[in-house]
Amino acid sequence: MNYENSLDFARKLDQEDPLRAYRTRFYIPEHNGKPIIYFCGNSLGLQPKAAKAVLEHDLSVWQQMGVEGWFAVNPLHDEAWIGYHRACKEPLAKVVGAMPAEVCPMNSLTVNLHLLLSTFYQPTAGKPKILTIAGDFPSDQYALETHIKSRGFDPDEVLIEIRPEADGLIRLEAIQDGIAAHAGTLALVLMSGLNYYTGQVYDMKAIAQTAREHGITVGFDLAHAIGNVPVYLHDWGVDFATWCSYKYLNSGPGGISGIFVHEKHHAAGLPRLAGWWGYDEPRRFEMTKGFVPMPGADGWQVSTPNIPAMSLHKTALDITAEAGMEKLRQKSGQLTGYLYYLLREAGIHVLTPDDPAQRGAQLSLLVPDGGKALFNRLVEAGIIGDWREPDCIRLAPAPLYNTFEEVWRVADVISRF
Structure with missing residues (x-):
């Protein structure tokens, strides 16, 4: 133009x-x-006008029904509280380029990052390293440091950081060369899909392809990418991803996060940090020992969801998916x-x-x-x-x-x- x-x-x-x-x-x-002129959607998106109605509805259900509200269908979402996450899956899948079974709204970003690292970071003495970008968002840095330490390794020795050049940007070739150079000792590639400070979008498709060629697991933090740039996590072969929803998805301050787990991992019996809400739903109330996960990404859930946050998320998510x-x-x-x-x-x-x-x-x-x-x-x-x-x-x-x-x-x- x-x-x-x-x-x-x-x-x-x-x-x-x-x-x-x-x-x-x-x-x-x-x-x-x-x-005002609001150019800060990269920190907190604006409030959809429909948000108030869904919150008032949930408050009314709680007021009038108490615990029975978990099973009363909300006409605004066609789901009861107990299934709110299902109402989000179709629009969420459209936004991140996934199958509905591969996504699930839950928790907050850093909590989800820890949960996913407990599954997808499985270091060995010969392959303990993680490749990331230097200066990534602090939560990502802290999560990686603490997971490395918890497995008995030294972050200074195990964490490989690709640093920006003189112009402050990181070239795709530098990331790909780093993966190739350390392929024999890398357990994981994990980085942001879009740099929070520079605004640079990384070529996630190419990075995922390079990691796959070397047999290395790859994940992305999409906090600044989701609802901002198109992503096709399933087709790109990304192993896992997580994000927040209060920026470009406009789901409210501290809004619900979400995860993506590629379908190739759904039947793999991967290790995870389990919780009651991730237990096989038809048997959840049996209260038995021995964790049996729900199929797909839903099996990584751990706790009862925040219903008002989930309602706001669904309301805002529908707008993005519709557009x-x-x-x-x-x-x-x-x-x-x-x-x-x-x-x-x-x-x-x-x-x-x-x-x-x-x-x-x-x-x-x-x-x-x-x-x-x-x-x-x-x-x-x-x-x-x-x-x-x-x-x-x-x-x-x-x-x-x-x-x-x-x-x-x-x-x-x-x-x-």
Whole structure:
């Protein structure tokens, strides 16, 4: 697309946007009686207007039925509380490119990461190593460190970190070369699918293929990728993945996480940290010894689900699944491409790759001189982004509720700083 730096051009793009009606399905926060420009969906997505009704329904069921509410079908989801996870599986599978049996909403991201590591990190004396990227999100780093230590190994010796080059980005070739160089001692490849700081999208398909060629298990943290960029976990042959849902999926603060376990592992009798809710559902209330897992990803559940969180997740998830990841990706690429064009005109250094295939909804701006002052100016102008020390402003126009006019107005404030 050939972009133009004008408000009229931005408004024209909005008029032609096939997804423009989705904005009306979200509450836009206000400041001094005016809608803010919210470019922080990479940290917390906005509230769907349908969220209040589903919470009120669950509260009403709890109030009127008590424990019997577990078995009363919610007409909004066509499931009783006891089966809410099933209501999420079809739309979730569409969003992550999976079969419904391969996904399950549950827990929080880091809890799920630990559960999956207990299954898929099985080190031996000859193959104890994990390959990841340097500077990945802290929870991932801490989870890997503690699992390595719990198996009796030293993280400094066992954890292989692929480091960024001088421009702050990590090349696909560096990851592939790292896998090949350490293939004989690698037990696992685990990394983010999209870098939380730089906004770089990694070629998960190619990474998974390289790992498979060397017989190495591969998993991804999709916290910043899910609902942001299309993924095809089943077709790519990814072994496992987990994510959060409160960013681009808009499921609410601390919203329910989820997991993917490829069907090739469903009948493998893999080790796991078990809990009551993962026990074979028809026999769950027999309360017998000896764990018998539910089929598929559901067998990795451990605890009774948070019903209000699950309701919010289903409500928000339906919106993303309805819009479709391909259409969302197309608009997101245009929004981010327009912002990238305008920022470059303003002389701003964008850390995020200039290759659209390596970008999601987020652009990371490096402003070494006066960065925090610029960020504060944006806030004063009613623009909400995200500040990361020491000099990074993250801006993430989300295709479900952000507009091209908002992109132009953000860049206009920056250009006049």
